[in-house]
Amino acid sequence: MRLIVILFLLPVALAAQEVKPPDPEAALAAQAAQIAVWLTEEGFDPLTYDDEPNTWYISTTGDNMGAVPCTLYLCDGFICFQSILVSIPEHSHGDLGDLAGVLLRIGLENYMVKAVINDYNNVELEAEFPATSLSREDFVTALWLMLGTADSEYPRIIENVYR
Incomplete structure (x- = not known):
């Protein structure tokens, strides 16, 4: 009789122990x-739109170097940054390959960064970071590398390459 009770209770016990996957x-x-x-703590009041959930539009004030816009959005477990650095001198185009080296030096080697020179001689920067494991420190560093101004703790990433 005990064996029959155990056999009937075993599936119930196993079902109770199953861990439900987290709700995405x-x-x-x-x-x-x-x-x-984090954006609020850094002093930003981002624009958001109801038809674009999990997307934020921010910009620096432009006091020293002109305003730098940046779009941030969550997609497939990644936080993505998009920014445009305006009017990069043509003679500096060869230095863009050093962008990855700058990120390696500050310890962000596990993340994707892309720089593209568009038809208007501007550099479009994109970066993707795993959102689930992104620390506040890495988020702030990445944010200011994308937006950094002359008076920022993090100079604009492109300036690090050209100095």
Whole structure:
């Protein structure tokens, strides 16, 4: 009789121990809330639109070097940054390959960064970081590398290459 009771209770016990996978919608909402907090802590009041969830538009004030716009968005577990650095001198185009070296020196070697010179002689910077494991320190460093101004703790990444 004990064996029959154990056999009937075994599936119930196993079902109770199963770990439910995390809800991806809840995880995305938590990541979005954290990023919104970090942006506020850094002094930004990002623009957001209802038809573009988990997307933030920010810009520097432009006091020293002109305003630098940046778009941030969450997609497939990554936080993505997009920024444009205006009017890069043509003679500096060869230095763009050093952007990866700059990131390696500051310890962001696990992330993707891309720099493209567009038809208007501007550099379009894109960076992707795993949102689930991104620390506040790495987020702030990446943000200011994309947006950095002359009076920032993090000079604009392209200036690090040209100095």
